[in-house]
Amino acid sequence: MSGPTVQIIHGWHDLPADLRGASAAVGAFDGVHLGHQAVIRQAVEQARALGVPAAVVSFDPHPRRLFQPYAAPFRLMTPDQMARALGPLGVERLYLLPFDAGMAAMSDHDFAADVLSHGLGLRHVAVGFDFTFGKGRSGSPEALARYGEDLGFTVSVTPRRDDEGGLKLSSSAVREALSAGDMARAAVILGRPFAIEGEVVHGDKRGRVIGTPTANISLGDYQRPLYGIYATRTRLPDGRVFGGVANLGVRPMFELETPLLEAWLFDFSGDLYGQTVETDLVARLRGEMNFDGLDELKAQIQIDAARARDVLAQSA
Numbered sequence: 121m122s123g124p125t126v127q128i129i130h131g132w133h134d135l136p137a138d139l140r141g142a143s144a145a146v147g148a149f150d151g152v153h154l155g156h157q158a159v160i161r162q163a164v165e166q167a168r169a170l171g172v173p174a175a176v177v178s179f180d181p182h183p184r185r186l187f188q189p190y191a192a193p194f195r196l197m198t199p200d201q202m203a204r205a206l207g208p209l210g211v212e213r214l215y216l217l218p219f220d221a222g223m224a225a226m227s228d229h230d231f232a233a234d235v236l237s238h239g240l241g242l243r244h245v246a247v248g249f250d251f252t253f254g255k256g257r258s259g260s261p262e263a264l265a266r267y268g269e270d271l272g273f274t275v276s277v278t279p280r281r282d283d284e285g286g287l288k289l290s291s292s293a294v295r296e297a298l299s300a301g302d303m304a305r306a307a308v309i310l311g312r313p314f315a316i317e318g319e320v321v322h323g324d325k326r327g328r329v330i331g332t333p334t335a336n337i338s339l340g341d342y343q344r345p346l347y348g349i350y351a352t353r354t355r356l357p358d359g360r361v362f363g364g365v366a367n368l369g370v371r372p373m374f375e376l377e378t379p380l381l382e383a384w385l386f387d388f389s390g391d392l393y394g395q396t397v398e399t400d401l402v403a404r405l406r407g408e409m410n411f412d413g414l415d416e417l418k419a420q421i422q423i424d425a426a427r428a429r430d431v432l433a434q435s436a
Contacts, residue, residue: 126213129214130218132215133239142175143167143172143174146236148291157311159248163244172244178199178216179217180216195343196294196310199216200317228263232268247276249280250280293309295343299345303404315401318338319396321337321393335397337382338380348404348408350366351364351405354400362388364383365383365424365428367381
């Protein structure tokens with residue numbers, strides 16, 4: 121879980137001069153998929169032309185969580201994952217703006233003036249063709265360009281980007297792929313496998329009893345992929361990567377109340393409790409199943425593990 125370091129800056133009030141004046145892509149950018157990356161490249165190119173830092177301006181929490189507080193989990197990445205995805209793109213800073221009732225009530229002009237210009241001092245703003253901002257989503261890319269003329273920043277607008285089949289490269293398309301268990305499709309849109317990051321927590325220790333100890337990871341506010349068994353790769357804090365097989369769901373045989381990601385890391389021994397790991401869901405192998413007993417479960421796990429090893433070998 122390493123890469124070029126991106127500085128994370130929380131908020132936009134009273135920033136020192138050395139944290140202002142960037143060229144920034146502005147948007148939610150949940151997933152940092154290929155469509156997002158096209159917008160971000162515009163910001164990076166302008167940053168190099170202007171001789172200023174390249175940045176991304178995003179929001180935490182995601183605006184949808186404020187407007188739909190009881191919505192099902194939907195996030196595609198954590199802020200730390202976003203920062204790591206941005207580094208290889210040439211981004212140096214990630215501004216995380218607290219999206220609260222006050223920001224939601226801002227007019228589009230006030231957001232451009234108070235946040236982007238006066239607060240962040242942006243020199244250039246890159247947005248996607250469908251970018252909206254301000255109360256009631258009243259602001260458009262065209263409005264932003266007009267405001268920029270008065271406020272001292274330029275604006276670039278990236279047109280819609282589709283894949284070869286004409287499907288829009290979007291966060292919604294990623295969520296649809298995950299809901300269908302189509303990890304290959306999700307990876308095409310994201311430009312990398314979908315990954316869940318979280319702390320390893322104590323479980324019921326049944327994996328140890330049957331000889332397959334698992335790392336149990338809460339799903340948090342992540343979009344729920346279709347429940348089932350997955351071939352996985354897990355990155356540890358020390359940089360090591362282990363292939364594995366994981367159950368994502370509620371394990372019908374044991375009737376979990378809260379869905380978990382339970383990953384058996386092949387050829388790993390040690391204690392991961394309390395550590396944060398990141399697990400790529402490489403491919404869905406099958407759905408969840410009920411079993412008549414532990415012996416039947418143990419036999420199926422070995423079948424799943426063998427298949428996962430084959431899948432991982434083919435995708436290496």
